[in-house]
Amino acid sequence: xxxxxxxxxxxxxxxxxxxxxxxxxxxxxxxxxxxxxxxxxxxxxxxxxxxxxxxxxxxxxxxxxxxxxxxxxxxxxxxxxxxxxxxxxxxxxxxxxxxxxxxxxxxxxxxxxxxxxxxxxxx
Numbered sequence: 001x002x003x004x005x006x007x008x009x010x011x012x013x014x015x016x017x018x019x020x021x022x023x024x025x026x027x028x029x030x031x032x033x034x035x036x037x038x039x040x041x042x043x044x045x046x047x048x049x050x051x052x053x054x055x056x057x058x059x060x061x062x063x064x065x066x067x068x069x070x071x072x073x074x075x076x077x078x079x080x081x082x083x084x085x086x087x088x089x090x091x092x093x094x095x096x097x098x099x100x101x102x103x104x105x106x107x108x109x110x111x112x113x114x115x116x117x118x119x120x121x122x123x
Contacts, residue, residue: 001026001112002024002025002026002029002032002098002111002112003024003025003026003112004022004023004024004096004097004098004112004113004114005022005023005025005114005115006020006021006022006094006095006096006114006115006116006117007020007021007022007023007117008020008021008117009094009117009118009119010118010119010120011120011121011122012086012119012120012121012122013121013122014086014087014088014121014122014123015085015086016086016121017082017083017084017085017086018083018086018119019080019081019082019083020036020080020081020083020094020096020117020119021078021079021080022034022036022078022079022080022081022096022114023076023077023078024077024078024079024098025077029074029077030053030054030074031053031100032053032098032099032100032112033050033051033052033053033098033099033100033101033102033103034050034051034070034072034079034096034097034098034099035047035048035049035050035051035070035096035097035098035099035104035110036048036049036050036070036079036081036094036095036096036097037094037095037096037097037107037110038090038092038093038094038095038119039092039093039095039116040091040092040093043092045095045107046061047061047105047106047107048060048061048064048068048070048081048094049061049064049068049069049070049081050070050102050103050104050105051070051071051072051079051102052102052103053102054074055071055072055074057102058070059103059105061105063089064083064090067083067084067085067086068081068082068083068084069081069082069084070082079096081094081096083119086119086121087121088121088122088123089121090119090121091119091120091121092118092119093116093117093118093119094116094117094118094119095113095114095115095116096113096114097110097112097113097114098110098111098112098113099111
């Protein structure tokens, strides 16, 4: 079992920045690929970014590429999402998730989820 707790969400103006954190406890954090997803009201949960176990490989949704950066600190059992140049369309609940393999963009591939943190970008 892996327990995930997100933090760092909030209200920010368009063009601003936020850094989300996801702290993990339980089984060995470095055994998991970690991802961020988001879900806006009335929409399906969508992939944002993923990072492999070592942190050496990452993948991003086209909508956030160049603006968001995923990273991890295995010594701190934490994964981060640095979000820059935020847009109103980035408004959503952001979730971190863990999977035993790297590369999937599908929520079904992730066994463990946090409770989510709200990000609201005002225009």
